Amino acid sequence: MKYAPLLSPTTMQPLVLYDIPGEVPDKSGYWSPNAAKCRYAIRYKRLPYETRWVAFPDIESTMRALGASPTGKRNGKDVYTVPVLQDPNTGVIVSDSFAIAEYVDRVYPTIPDSVFESEGEKALIKAFDDALGMATRGALRWMMVCAKEVMVEEVKEWFVTMHEERLGMKWEEISPAGSELRREQKDALKAALDVVDGWYRRSGNGKWVQGDRFSYADCLVGAYMFWYSRVLAKEDWEEVSEWNRGRWAKVLKDVEEVCDGSY
Template sequence: MTTSHPIIYYDIASKQPSRTFAPNPWKIRLALNYKGLPYKTQWTNMPDIHSLREGLGIPANRTLPDGTPYHTLPAIQDSATGKLEGDSFAIALYLDSQYPETPRLFRPNTIGLTAAFNQQVDGIFTKHTGLSTKMPFDASIEEEVKAMFVKRVGASKWEDLLPSPEERAKDLVSLEAALEELAKAYQHTGGTTDWVWRARGTATEQKQVPGREEAGVLLDGGEPVYADFIVGAWVKMFEACMADEDWEKMRGWQGGLWGRVADYMERFAEMK
């Protein structure tokens, strides 16, 4: 039965107006809105996430290069059941299990496949997060947040995380090539990959594969599932955090697929 008590949804605070920008919080916001479950967002400043999760008794879900635990969001606290969960994939599984009468995030016998897809998609986009050059940090804590990112990746200073113009250009070529491969899942054109051969991208000497039949915005049509929100979350993150000119390029890649995905996800993007 659908709960009449709101789920408390813990998301990372941005500069005002508060909005989701990180990929894993996006996955669960899209899922909650799709399922139509009542929830209330508790915006949490990034430096406060560690104490929040420890106070709730939610274990760390990441490990820093030096081996110390690292706490991230999202997390939920279900007021109806008392359930606490602090991993995005586990949250999605819980929502389907606890509220089976709402639209399903996982079709039968697809959890393992979706978990593998989640890892694959996270790997594609994580490799290119250096292109996220306009993260919407609150100015009052921006320096503290930057220091956290520096520690997280084991760098010495924030500037080390920023790509040079040459690196940025190469990253755009690489990202377009990777998304060309991901687009095959939307086009149902099979698993043959060009990753180990020649990356096709926006470099002058490289030309993209001639356009195929336009891909739909959902992997398998019909209603969305969690796999659609995995990709949609990353696309929405890059929409929010890329330089405007880079996002305009990405929107148009693969026949405008990623722009259509971003626009489709807006129907599930309400900030409650």
């Protein structure tokens, strides 16, 4: 079901998207995958927005102060995450990338620029979101270790300690460069992307997950590729992006293009 627009992109105040800053080569700061998912949706819809940076160690205190909802539990305690969207036009604060995409699509439908074609499609794309996360899980620790390299300098030590505590292992054991374990993590990513490539092949050879129609599913695959392209060593991203006949380099390029490219 489509809703009548409440506010127009030309008269609205910019949305505020909270994200974690990094020191990426292009100096944009953007690297985080979860924020990228809903940022692509916002950009696809041509909605004005600004980024507010929150250092990783300050996420919980900043989000509590803002009145954002936690997105889960860890050891029985509420977990606060980014992205979080603050909409100055409505006063609404939304936590979680998927909920943010749903919110902007509902409140700012700007037909035909919807990322969900129907209410019913949301269930399937949510399942797709979860499936992508599960499929690529085997490479998560590799990405985690690489992500340290793009963290802002002051946070690097905190980032290491936080992961050591959460995983109960030394940083050097998580994904040692050149090790058999790293090889397995890379193979796990390759196997995962073969599965995702199989999903694309079912879609009638179109450019998008759903063939000819762009949807939030494409924002999701695009966000994973964006993340890999930002955190992986240059030669590793070059290799990964060429797997499956260059599909991943192309997906990232296509999503960036349709979501109005440059940051």
